[in-house]
Each structure stands twice: as structure tokens, then as C-alpha cells.
Amino acid sequence: MGRHYDNYWPPYIPVSERREQARAALASLKKKGVDCQPVAVEGRAIARTFWGIKWCRNLEAYSDFANRLPRGRSCVRHGAVLDLQIGPGAIDALVSGAAVYKVRIAIEPLPERDWKAILDECAGKVATLVELLQGRLSDSVMEVVTRPGSGLFPTPKQIDFRCSCPDDAFMCKHVAAALYAAGNRLDSQPELLFLLRHVDPQELIRQAGSGPAADASAASDAAAAGLADADLSALFGIEIDAPPPPAKPPRRTRAKG
Template identity: 55%
Template structure:
């Protein structure tokens, strides 16, 4: 299908969805560069490092550049998208949340090195912190084995061009809202700043030679904030492992 025709179809489909009351968040690329900021570029470059993806991703660049990704939503552990091809296809990308021990290691290695939340989100980080968060095996970005892909198109390849377009679309979306990477991996980005501040307070406390447990009120005074009561743990109503299912496929 010619690019101009696909673009027109994508615009018409988005209008139809909006009229039905759907909150549509299309991916819009200006120029040839898909991602421009630290977080967006880091996402794209990370995926391109893996041989599993290197031959399949390029097909998605054309799709995302030409406005074929009509809707893209990032949630905890998954990305949902609608992509215009011969038809409007649904794409689901599941991403495992960051293991607790891996997140703990990232926080420890970044301790005291992230100046502020604003610096974190804008990618104004030291070379050392950049190395930690972008590390291929132990950083924030998912490895291929932590990602599962599905598309409703008739192409049975695990990564079709619609899925590839969505993966690049995530990079473009991180340009606008970098905090969504942390949501996707199931961690709180504010902890990278908070852990650094807490670490310095704990270090100063140890120098005093007294190991005293602080009450919530004392912690509030240390950090200059009012602490809310800790939330209770929610018990999952779902039992056992949920079986992943392939999205329903439509004909060409």
C-alpha cells in the first residue's frame, strides 16, 4: 500500500475512534529522527543491540515515521497499540517488570549521583549513571527474553512490521514522557533520587555511633516532608500463572 494512502487511512481510523469516545494517543514523528532525547534514543539503541531484532526492526521505522501507529499506550508491564496496515491491527507488547534485586542494584549504583528528578527525566546524568541505567544486561531496559510480542495481523513472524513500528513508537513516546519507562518496568523513578538523599542521611547517622530506629515523625523532620501511613499490601485475586494468548488474527 502506498505511504500516502496508508496515512490517509490512519487519519480516518483515528477520527472514527475519537467519535466513539476513545482516547487516542497517536505517535507523531517530525523529520527523519525517531527519537531525540536521552531516554528515547537509549530505548531504540538498546533494542538495536540484540541480534534477535537487528534484521526485523528496520521495517518498523517506515511505519512509525509515516504515522501508521494510530494509538500507543504504555502501562505497567505492557504496551498496547493500534497500527494501520492493510487493516487496523492491534499490537500487544508484554514486558516483564524489573526484578526487585536488579532495581535495588541500580539504585545502589546510582546512589548520590542523581541530582534531581528533573535532571533524571531530562537525561542530564553523569557518565557513570548513564552506564548503569543503559547497561545491556543489568540496566533499566528489557532484554529480548523479557519481551513477548503479539499482533492481530496474518503475518506469523514473531516481530512483524507492525510490532517493529510499535517498538520504535515507544522510543518516540519516551521523548515526551520518559517516566513511562519506569512505569513499564514497574518501578518508581523517584526512588533513584530519594535513595541518594536517604543514603547520605544514613551515612551521617552511622558516623554518630548510635543505631537508633527513627519513628515516622522523625523521618518527616529529616526529609522535611509529611509522611503518609504506609499502604497495605493488596492480595491478588488471580491465582496461578496467566496463560499468554495470541491476539485474534484478521485476514489481509
């Protein structure tokens, strides 16, 4: 799975040494003024929330990637992904190895017909953006948005990648590490999946008023709009000050005549 010349394979490097190499490479980049967003994996699980887990499972469902993914998992767990940037249609990463390699993963926009089908099938079933991004969706919605081939997750044919390393394999371990790192990043920033596929999650919310369940949920939506400040504070983890009481009008005094 790694590059070899005349049956020569690079020597095995212990995990502790790999981690130290990655830490040193990250420190060097920061010293040079590179604004890095490293990926740190705690424990064995690369992703722990709905969108991150679904992203990783989608990768592992495709036989095209099967032979290259295990070494990518190892790399990301060892802290090799020094920087990860997810934008419209692209994932850019710096991955530590024998050197620091640049990875570019281009992902096609979600086809318009597939996005329209998602909107139509999910109409009236996604109440709030918070519910969507936290993955608190009904089974029917989850089936649609994660549907292989036409859901939000890309297929191998929609992914193009390159790496600056000398490995001439179809997918090197640095690309695989960056793909897994994207799943980890979706744990904390699930909105990046929609940005990556060039679609607006707000459209799913706007569809809530046009689906067959809209009338039945009108009372529930009205109640949600009237959440108390205490509930909002608990949900988002912030303090919301109570509005100040209205000012009393000044007292009028009778002029002495």
C-alpha cells in the same frame, strides 16, 4: 518479511497512500469514540531526547529483532501507530495496515536484584527528579541505568508480544512499529519507562542522601532548595506568583471617654 502465500506478496503501497490510510483509520476510530493517543514523528528521527534515543538504540542492539525493525521504523514514520498506551508491564497499540491491528507487548518487571544494584551504584549521584527525567546524568550514572541486560531497558527474553494481524513471523512490522513508538513517547513522558518496568524513580532520589557524595553535595542541595521563583518559572515554563505581603494589623483608635 511480510506474509506471503504461494510466493504471492502484497502489492507495494506508496508512502502518501499509507499516510492517507492511517489518517482515515484514525478519523474513523475517533468517530467511534475511541480515545486515541497517536504517535506523530517529525522528520526522520523517531526520538530526540536521552531516554527516547536510548530506548531505540537498545532495540537495535539485539540481533533477535534486527530483521523486523526496519519496516517498523517505516510504519511509525508514516503515522501508522494510531494509539499507544504505556502502563505497568505493558504497551498496547493500534496500528494501521490493511486493517487496524491490535498490538500487545508485555514486558517483565525489572528484576529486584538489578534495581537494587542500580540504586546502590547510583547512590548520591542523582540530585533531582527533573535531572533524572531530562537525562542530565553523569557518565557513571548513564552507564549503570542503560547497561545492557541489567539496566532499565528490557532484553528480548523479557519481552512477549502478539498482534492481531495475519503475519506469522516472529515479530511483525506492527509490533516493531509499536516498540519504536514507545521510544518516541519517552521523549515527552520519560517517567513511563519506570512505570513500565515497575520501579519508582523517586527511590533514586532518596538514595541521594545515603551515597558517599552526600556530604560533599549538602551545600549544593541546600542552595537548590532555595531557588528563586524566577528560576523555577524558567525551568518549568509556568508563571509563579509572588506571595502577597503580610497584612498590616488594624490601627487602634482611642475611645472617647
